[in-house]
Amino acid sequence: MNAIELRELNKSFRLDLKVGRRQALNSLSLTVQPGEIYGFLGPNGAGKTTSIKILVSLLRADSGTATIFGLDPARNETRKRIGYLPESPVFYDQLTGREFLRFCGKLCGMRGPDLETRSTRLLEEVGLGHAGDLQIRRYSKGMNQRVGIAQALLHDPELVILDEPMSGLDPIGRAEVRDLILGLKKRGKTVFFSTHIIPDVEMICDRIGLINRGRMVSEGSVSELLDTREARPIEVLVENVTGAIDGALASEVSTIGAQTLYLVNSDEALHRFVAAVLERRGRLVSVTPRREGLENLVVRLLEQDRVAA
């Protein structure tokens, strides 16, 4: 059974009379396997938070289905199995961090010494051991984020849904959250998180989904996405080529002495480019598939999606 399954999800919002409705999700489908870390990527307004809110039952989809472990997210039994961190979270600022965790724990059915022990341990784990008895209104943005992560993990849920968990954290905090997510995976938990910080995704995710304008643009493991043919431009170093080569076949990157480095975008273009080089009595020095970084890949896929639209 999938930990998360979204099938043909549609959601639109009414903006105003002039603009009418805006389609936030457009037949979005995705699945997350149990025990997986799934990175949910996309530009601002792509529909990431909308999808997450449907998963935790804060929004209702216009059509399509969302299930968690095969169950309806609106049911309390389902939500007992989820830990959720909202985007830029705001909590009850008159409560202390410890009181807030106690409050959240009670809502999840926790009681007594178990709740106290777990709250203390989580406050330590997220680096708030010293600030547990401080009112949340005195917390910095990063501390707020940390207490938010603590409340999401408090009842030891099977599925943790984090909306931009790295936002507001310094590099050390980000590294700590990455370790925390990896620790959850080791304990067999499923983690679904949205982020803008692509290096984090590259480092820890088993699979990623890239959405734009409410649609899935690309989905797969990081290596699968990076190894797709379209994602691998090829660097070709040639020398002693007489005459110019058609710019449609390859783009010239640099020239040093008699050697010129070209970038070719596909295997088909490579065949024609090599033929063109040999025709011009040139010599092939090297052919190297370039491994594109995830950040570049994401930018390129989003650009392709924009052009296609």
Next chain:
Amino acid sequence: MTAITNIVTIAAQTFTEARRNRVFYSLFLFALVVVLSSIIFTEVTSTTMDRVLKDTGLAAINVFALALTIFAGVGIINREIDRRSIYTVLAKPVSRFGYILGKWLGLVSIILATSTLMFLGLLVVMKIYKTDIQAGIFLGFLGILLEVMVLGAVAVLCSTFTTSFISAFICAAVYFSGHLSTEFLRVVRKSEGARRFIGEAVYYLVPNLERFNFKYNATYDVTVASGTLLAVVLFGVAYAGAALLAAVIVFQRRDFR
């Protein structure tokens, strides 16, 4: 059982949040000063000392309870939606019905607790001035609590669908029209057709808050038949229940963008 625990947990959190708010302390101190200042009125009154004491004291408690209901109640839901603190709570295994009921209970509890403290202060002052403490004064206080319970439910209902400003406006309108509803009905019944129909509909929609006004009974120690009192209490509970039910229906349908 879990549902009840959740309601109590949310009520306790609402109580704590309100108790720690500085505005709450300012309001409470102000009202306490007004209750104690009834001593001054008592000192300058020669013949009706005990009546002035009860009148001023109960009026201060009433104003405080009303101000706190409007201050804390009108934004009790929409403020949490605006600040997004509601997301964390509703993503937990909490029903929306439980959330609304917990919020209302928390609101009523904080008003009940503080009003009771002020009422005890009033009783102490009455004791100092050797004024007879009779059933009437308790009746007056009960009326205030019933009114707060109803207005609190109206405030919660408004805050599920509109802004704090509009909620405050609606609550104030309900308060004043609720106290003038008998006069309003008299005027409406002189008109005819659609105007009369709409007027009567408004009359039945707005709670008749004069039913909770036992200040006369408090001042002159006039008792009320137990049947009448029970009917008033039931009316208050039914009206608050209906307003909360409407709040739950509105809230169940809400999306949190």
